[in-house]
Amino acid sequence: MIRTIRTKFMIGFFIIFGVFFLILQQWVTVNIESGNRNTVNNQLQDLKNNSNSFIQQSFLTHHFTSDEIYFGQIAEETATELQHAASSRVAMYSLTGELLYAASDQAVFTTSGEDLRLARQGKTAYTLTRAKREASVLFAYPVVIRGTKVGIVRFAKDFTPLYEQSGYMQRTIFSIALAVFAAAFLFSYLLSRHITVPLSKLTKATTEVMNGNFHVRIAVKQKDEVGQLAANFSSMIKKLREQFAIIEKDRDRLEELIHHRKRFFDQVTHELKTPLTTIMGYAEIIRKNGVNDPALFQKGVNHIVDESKRLHAMVLELLEKSKPMEAHHTDITVDAAQILLDVCDTMAIKAQRYKKTIRCEAEKGLFVRGKSDRLRQLFINLLDNAIKYSYAHTEIIVIASVEDDRVRMIVSNQGETISADNLEKIFEPYYRAGHAYTESASVGLGLSICKGIVDEHRGRIWISSDNGHTNVDMDFPLAKA
Template sequence: MIRKISIKFLIGFFLIFSFSFVVLNQTVKEFIRTSNQNLVTSELVGLKNNSNVYVRQAFLINHFSSNELYFGEIAREIATDLNHTTDSSVGVYTVKGKLLYAPDSSLFQQQMQSDLQQAIDGNTAYSITYDRNKTTVLFSYPVVIDGSKVGILRFYKDFSSLYEQTGQIRQITLYIALAIFAAAFLFSYILSRHITIPLTRLTQASTEVKNGNLDIRLHFKRRDEIGRLAENFNDMIDQISRQIHIIEKDRDHLKQLHQQEKRFFDNITHELKTPLTSILGYAELIRLNGEKDRVFFDKGMNHIIEESRRLHAMVLKLLEVSRKNIMINELDRVDIGLILRDVCESMTIRAQRYKKTIEYEISEELIMLADGDRIRQLFINLIDNAIKYSLPFSAVSVKAVRSEEKIRLIFSNPSDPIEAEHLSRLLQPFYPAYSDSAEEGSVGLGLSIVKSIVEESAGSIMITNEHNETIVTVEFKALETAGNGE
C-alpha cells in the first residue's frame, strides 16, 4: 500500500505542533508558578520584617525583656494592630503552637499544617492552599527577642487576585500559542497540498507514460522548481516521442530495404539463371550435333556470345553497386562535352534498334576535373536508360551547357507519369525504377551507378517528371578555360 506524501506531511506537522504546544504549556506553567512563588516569598519576607519591628517596639516601650508571659498578655494588641497594618489576618501562638488570640479564629482552626510545625521547630515556613478560585497562604515564624523565642506569629493572607491574574495571563498566552500553531498547521497543510498535488499528477502522468501513452502533458502555472520539473517532463516526453518516431521510421525503412533487397536478389537470381540456362542448353546441343548442322552451329554460337556479353555486363553492374569503398582514380582535366558527343553518336545505333532517335545540343569547352572513363560510363547509363524507358517512336534530348561556374547536363525523354513517391527513390540501389516496363535482362542498376559516379565527381543529380516527360539534371563544377583567363 502506497502512503501519500500529503498524509505523511500532515502526521509530521501534527506531531511537531502537538509536542511544541505541550512543551510551551508546561514551560509557561512552570514559569508562572515560579514567578508567583517568588512574589509570595518576597511579600511574606516583608511581612515578617514589619511585624518583627512592631513586636520589638512593643517590648522596648514597656521595658520588658524576652518573656513568653508578656507576649501572651499583649497577644490581642499585637494581633489587632498587625491585622490592620498588614492587611492580613494574624494569629498569635505560644512557642508550643497553642493559639492565644486571633481576630478571626475560624481561619486558624484548620488541622496542624506544615508551616506551624516548622515554626514550632524554630523555622520560618508557609503553606499554600488552592480552593477552586481562591488561593490562600498560611505563614508562620517564631518571634525571637534578644535571642529567646517568646511565641509564634501566624498570618493568613489571600493571594487569589495574584493567582487569578497570572492564570489569565497563562490562558491568554496559551490561546495565542494555540492560534499561532493552528495558523502554522493550516499554512503547512496548504503548503503540503501545494507541493504534493503536482507530484501526484506527475506520478499519474509517469504511470501513463509507462503504459505507453505519450500524448499526456503537464501544465502548471508556476515558476518554481515544480514548474520547471513539469517543463522538463514535457520536454522528455517530446524527446521520447521524437526518438520513437525516428526508430519507427528507421524500422520501416529497414523493412522496406529488406523487401527491396529480397526482390533484387530474386530478380538477379532469375536474370542470371536465364542466360546461364540458355548458354548451357545451346552448348549441349552444339556438342551433340553442332558440327553436322553448320547453320545451327553459327546460330548457337552467336546466341552464346550475346548471352555471355549480357551476363558479363550484368555482373559488372552488380559489382558497381556492391562496392562499399570506391578507389577514386586520379582526376584529369577533361572536356566532358567531347565525351558526351561521342557517346551520343555511338548510342544512336542502339536508339535506332528501339526505333527512337537522339537529339543533342552540346556547348564547347565544358572543362572539369574528372575521371574520363567514369564520366563516359555515367553518360552511357543515362542515355541507355532514357532510350529503354522513353515512349515508342520518341526522341531522347541531351543538352550540355555552362552556367556561370557550373556545367549543367540535361537528359530528357517522353515517358509515362511517375509518382513522386517512386521518383524520390529511383536512385536507391535496390529499387527497380520502371518495374512495369523493364527490359528483359535489366535489374534496375543503372541509376544507382549513375548516382555513385556523380557523388565521386562532387556533383549533384535531380530527377523530375512533368507533363509526361522524365528529366534528369546533372551539375558539376566547371574549370576556367584558357579563353576565360586561366
C-alpha cells in the same frame, strides 16, 4: 503498503510539532511556576520584615518581665494594625500553637497546618492552597524578642491575581503557539500538495510510458524545479516517440529492403541461369551441326553474343554495387561537358531504335574533380533510363551549365509520371518503381549506382516528376581547369 510523500511529510510534521509542543509546555510551565514562587517568596519576605519591625517597636516602648505574656496582651492590637498596614488577614498564636487573636475570618486561621507546625519549631514557612481559579497562602513565622521566641504571627494572603495573570500569560503563549502551528500546518499541507500532486502525475505518466503509451501528456504549469522536471519529462517522451517512429519506419524499410533483396536474388538466379542455358544450348548445337549449316551457325553466334553481353552487364552491376565507397575517391580534374557530349552522341543510336531523339546543350569548360569512366557510367545510366521510360516520338533534353560555382546538369524526358511514394525510394538498391515500361532485365540497381557516383564526386542528385515530365537534376562543385 506504499506511503506517499505527502503522508510521510504530514506524519513528520506532526511528530516535530508534537515534540515541540511538549517541550514548550514543560518549559513555560516550569518558568511560570518558578516566577510565581519567587514573587510569593519576595512578597512574604517583605511582609515578614515589615511586620517584624512593627512588633519590635511595640516591644521597645514597653518593659515587662515576660515578653511572651506581653505578646499575648498586645495580640489583638497588633493584629488589627498589621492587617491595615499589610492589607492581609492576620492572626496571632502562642508558642504552643494556640490562637490568641484573629483580626478577621477566624475560620481561615485554624490551629493546624504545615506552616504553623514549622513556625512552632522556630522556622518560617508558608502553605500555598489553590482551588479552581483562587490561590491563597498561609504564612507563619515565630516572633523573636531579644533572642527569645515570644509568639507566632500568621498571615492569610490572597495571590489569586498573580496566578490569574500567569495563567493568562500561559494561555496566551499556547494560543500564539497554536496559531503558529496551524499556519505552519496549512503552509506545509499546501507546500506538500504543490510538490506531491505533480509528482503523482509524473508517477502515473512513467507508468504509462513503461506500459508502452508514449502519447501521455503531463498538465503541470508550475514555474519551479518540479515544473521544469515535468517539462523535461514531456520533452523526453516526445523525443522517445520521435525516435520510436524513426525506428519503426526504418524497421519497415528494412523489412521491405529484405523483401526486395530476396526477390532480386530469386530473379538474378533465374536470369543468370537463363542466358547460361541459352549459351550452352547454342554452343552445343554449333558444335554438332554449325559447320554444315551457315545460317544456324550465324544465328547461334548472335544469340551467344547477345546473351553474353546481357550476362556481362548483370555481373558488372553486381560488382559495381559491391565496391567499397573508398575505391571511388579521386582528385583528377575532368571535362564533364565533353564526356556528356560523347555519351549523348553514343546513346543517340539507341534512342533512334526506340524512335526517340536526344538534344544536348552543354557549356564549355564544365570541369569537375572525379574519374571520367565513373562520370561516363553515370551519364550512360541516366540516358539509358530516359530512353527506356520515355514515350515514343519524344525528345530527350540534356542541359549542362554553371550556376553559383557549381556544374548543374538536367536530363529531362516525357513519360509516365512517377508517384511521390516511388520518388522517395527510387534511389534505394534493388528498388523498381513498377513502371509500365520497365525492361525485364532490370533489377533496380541503375539509379542506386548513379546516386553512389554522384556522392563520390561530392555532388547532389534529385528527381522530380509532374504532368508527364520527369527531370533528373544533378550538380557538382566547379573545379579549375
